[in-house]
Structure formats: structure tokens, C-alpha cells
Amino acid sequence: MTETAPSARQPGVTRQRCARCVLSAPFPNIKFDVEGVCNFCRDEVGARSDDTAIDRGRARVMELFAARKARGATYDAVLCNSGGKDSSYTLKLAVEKYGLTVLSFTLDNGFVAPAARDNIHRIVDALGVDHITVRPALDVFKSVVRAASMLPIYGEQSLTRISAGCNACISLVNTTALRLALEKEIPFILAGFTLGQIPANGIVYRNHYRFLAESREASMSRLRDAVGLEVDRLYGVPDSVIDRAPTYPYNINLLCLESITETQILAEVGKLGWKRPSGLDGCSSNCMLNTFNNYVHERRHGYSPYELELSHLVRKDLMTRSEALEKLADQPLEQLPYLVKSLALSPEDLATLGLSADGQVAG
Amino acid sequence: MNANQVAERSRILEGLVTFVTRSFMVEASDIDMDKSLIDQGIIDSFGLMEITTFIENTFGAKIQEQDMTREAFGSMNKMATFVYRRKCGEI
């Protein structure tokens, strides 16, 4: 059960990993049995309740779509389109399987791979979808990523499935999508998350912004202290926008309702012109910053932020264990110097992260 | 509350604890039942949405927009009481 393949980020380091999935010993509350299989793999009750939650999610989505009004001049859904394979396939599902009129939206965080941008354009063109890009002030965004990477901005428990840098970015995507939906009176927000990235009870939910904002206040306050009041412009929705909107939209993750392998997804989006960008880490098909975020997460928490998602796919037979291990190991660390320079990390931050002054992995 | 009502509320609390420990990778002993799960760092705002979905699905207690308050969701005990009262039509 000890994984002997060296970790890409910590050459020469071996670690205990579940013999069935890819969760490793530093993962919170993990226990291994005598066969080296983890408690998450052995949790049959959890797996059954996940299946029930998926069935309920599917029924709820069908009910919501069936009840939607003919929109006429506006959109049924705004889709958060990262340009990756999953959001591209979700867009295809929304348009072709569910017949929705979709507004595709990309948050350009300054690290979207050029090839991913080309993919976005090819896919929206092929599906005949309107598309907009929102680019936040990059100096503020980078300050947020720096703060999220170096300080305890987010609770430990919200970082079991996602790195702090990705969390900062996805929160911005979600808030921007919500603002668009409220402003344009769009009833659904779609995203390409898969099970493992989100839990089965998160497939469909009403986006009660004010309630959620209250629950985010502690992390927002830490972010404000670290970055400044500009974060409210990026991460807040003005009261006037909420008060004007007739109701809160639903967030729906359509991909969680499909049982589909990565190979099948790649074949489907490939038909629409999607091509895998080169030079990205094994767990991303759109964002260059992911390599840095993964590195930081592994450094701070001792495990990859993708272990939970990949383990889910392995358990569901949608990916082999060796494919998952390959993805975890595939990290283009040679890009770290460019990324840390772009983020303007201080010499102290670099030292804390075990990086040399020019951003190379030390030792 | 009579004995049956107390038992019913405990059953709800037990279901919530099982869900939270399984979903958010904590032990029951890590949870302070009288404090907000968010303040304890056990869940984030997305976790809160998961719990509301779980409550609706498992206990059949419909949650309205006006229910989304700290009074109803501010701790495990508050959630159990909220679900119990909603189920038996008290609120």
C-alpha cells in the first residue's frame, strides 16, 4: 500500500496511499484497513446515499427544467465556461440534450492557456451560443491568490477538494455568474463540476446569496484585511441587484448526472473542435495557475487537491487507478518560476513555499 | 416535549451528525453541537447548501427562503430543532 512512484512535487518522497483509490495518508480522517484500503472506499452506506442523492438531484433538475418559462428574448441559463473539457461537454449537454438557451461566460483570470481560449471560441461557435468574458482587475485577483496561498483565509475543511488558489478563483466565478444571472433574470447557473469535485448533495441548489454571504463573512473579512476593500467589488453582489431580481437562481451541475469516462468526454468535445492544450498539469485542461495551486496545496496539506475527485472516478470505474496516479504526478513544475514571478510573491513567501528566489523547487 | 418527541428529535440530530461526519471528514467528537459549523471551520457556505439539500431529501422538511437564518442553521442542535418543528408542523 505504500506508493513507490516518486511524487512529482517532492521527488524521492514515498507515501502511503489507499490500495484501491488514490487518497494518501495525509488526507483528513483517513484510515487504512489491513488490506491497505481506506475508510472512504469501504463506506458502502455513503456510496448508497450518494446514489440516492444523485437520483433526487436528477428528478429535481428535470422538474425545474420542465417548469421553466419560455424565455423568448433572454436566456435559460448562464454557464460558467472555463474552456476545459468538462465545461465544454456541459455546454453541449445544456444545448443539445436539455435544449436550453445558454449564455456562456468565462472568467479570464490572466492564466487561461491561449489554447483554452481557442477551445472556448470553437465550442461556442459550434454550438451557436452567445459568449462573454469577464476579466477582473488582475492586480487585485493576484493579491487574492497570494493571500489565499500564504494565509489561512479559508477553513481547512473547505480545502479537502480544492486548493486555496482555485477556491479563490471559483468563488469569483460563482459570484460573477450569480451577478449576471440576477441582472439578466436568468433562472439557472450551470457549471461543469463532477462528483468528487462537489458532493452529491450539491448537484442542484438554490443560490440564496444573502444567507451564503453571511456564512462567508469570516473568510471575506480575513481577505479584506490581507488585500483591501477592493475584494468586495470582486466578491460582492450589490443589494440593488439582489433587490431588483425576482428570485434567486438555481445552481445546477449537469455533468454529475452523467456516467461518462474522460475518454468519452474528450471524444464528444473533440467532435466540436476541442483540442487538449499542451503544457498544463495532468488535472487541468485550461488554467496555467493550477500547477502553482497544486504545489502550494501539497506543500501546506501534504496531499493533492485532486485526490478526492480522482478517487471518486476510480471507485466509479470511470478511470483506472494508474491513470489517476499519472495525472497526480503530471505537474509541469518548470512553469513555477514564471507563475511565481507573475504573482509577485515576496522572497519570504517563496522561502515558505520551499522555492528558490527565482521560483525553482529548492533541493 | 414528551418522550416520543425527544426521541424523534434525537433521531434527527443523529442523522445530521452522521451526514456531517461522513461528508466533511470530521469525527462526531470534533463537533460542538451548540456552535455554528461554519464558525468551527467544519463547513463553508457550499457545505451549508449541501446540508439544506440533505435535510429536504432525508427528512422531507421543506426549507423556504425565510428559513435560511442563523436561528435555524446556527448549530447542529438548532438544525435538529428546526427540522423537528417543521416536520411536526409547529413552524
Ligand SMILES: [Zn+2]
Ligand atoms: Zn480508498
